[in-house]
Amino acid sequence: MREVLKLLSDSKFHSGEALGEALGITRAAVWKRLKKIEAAGIAVHSVKGRGYRIPEPLVLLEESRLRAAGLPDNVAVDIPFDTPSTNDVLKKKISLGAKLPALVITEHQTQGKGRRGRVWESGVAKNITMSFAWQFEQGPSVVEGLSLAVGVVIAKVLRDMGVTNPGLKWPNDIHVDNHKICGILLELVADQDVCRVIIGIGLNVESTPEQRAKVDQPWTDLTSRLAYTPDRNEVIANITKGLVDVCEAFASGEGIAKYHAQWQAFDVLFNQPVTVYMGNRQQSGIARGIDMNGALRLETEQGIELLHGGEISVRKQ
Ligand code: BTN
Numbered sequence: 113m114r115e116v117l118k119l120l121s122d123s124k125f126h127s128g129e130a131l132g133e134a135l136g137i138t139r140a141a142v143w144k145r146l147k148k149i150e151a152a153g154i155a156v157h158s159v160k161g162r163g164y165r166i167p168e169p170l171v172l173l174e175e176s177r178l179r180a181a182g183l184p185d186n187v188a189v190d191i192p193f194d195t196p197s198t199n200d201v202l203k204k205k206i207s208l209g210a211k212l213p214a215l216v217i218t219e220h221q222t223q224g225k226g227r228r229g230r231v232w233e234s235g236v237a238k239n240i241t242m243s244f245a246w247q248f249e250q251g252p253s254v255v256e257g258l259s260l261a262v263g264v265v266i267a268k269v270l271r272d273m274g275v276t277n278p279g280l281k282w283p284n285d286i287h288v289d290n291h292k293i294c295g296i297l298l299e300l301v302a303d304q305d306v307c308r309v310i311i312g313i314g315l316n317v318e319s320t321p322e323q324r325a326k327v328d329q330p331w332t333d334l335t336s337r338l339a340y341t342p343d344r345n346e347v348i349a350n351i352t353k354g355l356v357d358v359c360e361a362f363a364s365g366e367g368i369a370k371y372h373a374q375w376q377a378f379d380v381l382f383n384q385p386v387t388v389y390m391g392n393r394q395q396s397g398i399a400r401g402i403d404m405n406g407a408l409r410l411e412t413e414q415g416i417e418l419l420h421g422g423e424i425s426v427r428k429q
Contacts, residue, residue: 113152114172114193114219116145117237120156121170127163152194152220153236153322170237171343173217181349184356187213187244194220198243199299199312205245206301206308212247213359215352224314227297228423232314235323239333240315240344244352245308246359252300252307257368257406258358259284259298262311264371265354266294267378269347275337279380282399282408282426286315287380290428291332311355317344368406376401385429386410388419396429 115135119126128139135142146156146164158164171177173191183189188211195201198216205214221241224232234241248254263284270278270286270293279287286294297312316333318341324331335341361370368375376382381399388395388410397412407418408426 113145113148116142117149117154117166117170117219118172120149120164120166121172123166123169125159125162125165130163153320171345172237173219173345173348177343177345178349181343181346183215183349183352187215187352187356189215189217192216192218194218194222196223197221197225197312198241199225199297199310202243202245202310203299203301206310210245212245212308213356215242215244215348217242217348221314225297225312226295226314228425231326232295232297233323233326234314234316235320238318238320239323240313240317240348240351242315242348242351243310243312244355245310246355246363248307248309248359248363249305250307250363250365251305252302254362254365254367255300255307255309257371258309258362259296259311260368260375260402260406261358261362261371262296262298262313262355264374264378265358266296266313266315266351268374269350269354270294270334270337272350273334273338273342273347275334278378280375280378281380282402283406283424288332288337290380291330293332293334293337309359313351315347315351317341317347368402369404372402372404375406381426381428386426387429389425389427390419390421390423399426 128142131142132139150156156164195218201216219237221234226232263280266286267278281287284296294315299310301308318335319333384399386399397410400409400411407420410417
């Protein structure tokens with residue numbers, strides 16, 4: 113599918129014959145692939161005598177573009193066109209002994225996993241679904257607070273691109289003006305000595321109406337915030353560079369303390385009345401930032417309560 117889409121990515125007309133010739137396949141096989149592209153959610157216009165075109169130009173994910181944008185040489189990259197979940201691809205690779213660090217990105221994630229058992233929607237060839245894995249030889253103890261530091265990396269990349277007011281909502285949603293733009297899902301594959309962390313990131317770059325219809329909270333994307341559509345390859349390369357730095361800092365024991373002040377500077381809940389949901393329990397209070405381990409400091413009538421863990425959700429009152 114990727115090869116046909118790449119030929120169509122200029123949004124110009126291509127005849128079935130020309131596509132078939134370029135790919136070394138029959139016109140019937142071209143037609144089948146075009147149907148698959150449509151089934152994945154990309155409109156293909158067909159005009160008799162002129163051929164096929166997609167409505168808008170596309171820049172596909174490509175290793176050469178990622179490397180040109182600075183993706184570090186020691187990060188192995190894999191770009192399946194479609195896959196259920198990039199986090200699961202890395203989990204599988206790790207079980208087969210893959211060398212880390214490694215990055216997996218896809219054009220079409222079909223069963224994206226969100227936090228707290230939710231589904232993550234990301235459309236086709238428009239957004240960023242990426243997973244990055246790192247091996248911590250020091251074991252699981254050094255990774256406390258890592259997901260918060262990943263939030264800082266992404267908020268900084270967005271700010272450096274020109275997004276106004278990116279913010280972090282504990283533990284690791286990235287918001288712009290109260291609209292979610294990015295979510296992070298960390299998964300650990302640990303044994304006694306070594307801990308491998310999979311950092312899954314879903315970032316909205318150019319959302320489609322179909323995608324928006326499936327999401328039940330206010331959200332936004334880079335295209336509407338920047339008034340242009342950035343090259344996803346560049347954004348992924350910049351995020352990955354930041355992830356390598358953060359993982360190196362955690363591996364050397366610096367931990368969340370190094371990112372504490374930066375996290376607080378992006379904190380959208382600071383001093384806000386919030387309700388925290390923890391399974392069946394809920395608790396209201398005032399959010400007072402994070403402690404030195406990355407726990408949310410919730411001020412209640414009883415004093416400051418420290419909240420840890422990924423299964424908690426927080427809402428502004
Ligand atoms: C959230 O619920 O906010 C976290 C969303 C994380 C989604 C990303 S997309 C890439 C990676 N693969 C997955 O299946 N999930 C994460």
